[in-house]
Amino acid sequence: MSGAPAAQPGALQHVKVLDLSRVLAGPWAAQTLGDLGAEVIKVERPGTGDDTRAWGPPHVTDAAGRPTGESAYYMCTNRNKQSVTVDFTRPEGQQIVRELAARCDVLIENFKTGGLAQYGLDHVSLSALNPRLVYCSVTGFGQDGPYAHRAGYDFLIQGMGGLMSISGHPDGAPGGGPMKVGVALTDILTGLYASTAILAALQAREHTGRGQHIDLALLDVGVACLANQGMNYLYGDKVPQRMGNAHPNTVPYQDFPTQDGHMILAIGNDGQFARFCHAIGEPDWAQDERFVCNAGRLAHREELVGRIRAATVARTTRDWIALLERHAVPCGPINTVRDVFEDPQVQARGLRIAMPHPQAGEVPLVASPIRLSDTPVTYRHTPPQLGQHTDEVLARYLGFSPAQLQAYKDDGVLG
Known part of the structure; x- marks a missing residue:
């Protein structure tokens, strides 16, 4: 396994993150912080958890070849986290999440705009409880504007944000027409912008003593990442067209x-x-x-x-x-993707790692590309099974006794 030994301090070892996000953009940001040493608590729905757990095949399999319930998709963005299952549609569950937020530095969520207010888990409510909390909201279209309450998905944003208008072969050419990128790139870029914004907010807190609300929208990121193509339009007043694999500004x-x-x-x-x-x-x-x-x-x-x-x-x-x-x-x-992982440079850089898994024995993962000389990335937790750390985290953070934990489980508040 590449990376630093787990005992070596990470750059963010003092940071505690509460991850209420699902699927890709928010979890990508939380995983990045976790790789850098932060302690990340992933709050999931009892019984089902993150939607991507079911986004297979392929799935992780045990020694007998049986699916474990963890999809390869889920595994790509949830390492270095601890899974806690809490039903925060229930008042008791809301109180548990509030108490966790009071003890954390960062909260990441990607519910629809205003969706957590009904549970008292919105920025206004939690910042009143913990003024130092950095609260990061990831949505499709942001906290304001005419589209603010729409659901946003990467594919939709690749189209609305202009990326698909410049990806693919020109109309009339063989295979012509708009084309999305082969991974959910807008989600991933939003996750990276989110982690950058969180680090900036934590640094600002060192001077102000206050946390703040981060409003990140997939559409904003999609437009920002038009990069030279966006600027070509703004300066040249000519709408960029699909050019296949050709470049608009340099040949060949x-x-x-x-x-x-x-x-x-x-x-x-x-x-x-x-x-x-x-x-x-x-x-x-x-x-x-x-x-x-x-x-x-x-x-x-x-x-x-x-x-x-x-x-x-x-x-x-x-x-x-x-x-x-x-x-x-x-x-x-x-x-091909197979070629990538067989490439000698990729192998030399250690971009494929392996981590122990409680059912599968060992699972492959893709390494973080971040290389720090003094506080390198560490791989401490395999992407967790659903609710794997509920008892441990709530006992350590909130002092719950075994009897309290069992009572909440019997009542359906905890998974």
């Missing part, structure tokens, strides 16, 4: 056919283009006034790309990459 920067498949060229400046031309035996291209600078290559994109495509089919992907790397030309294969 896309996939090209090879003798046995495809490869990627990612040429970002004129010097790289000149080296590419010499490497493939076409030095005249680097002197052609149409191609010598990027502005010219953009203006003559179709002709240049056609020439390159005619040349790249002469060799295999492996041969091209070996040749171009010798000339310092950025290039690479288009890997």
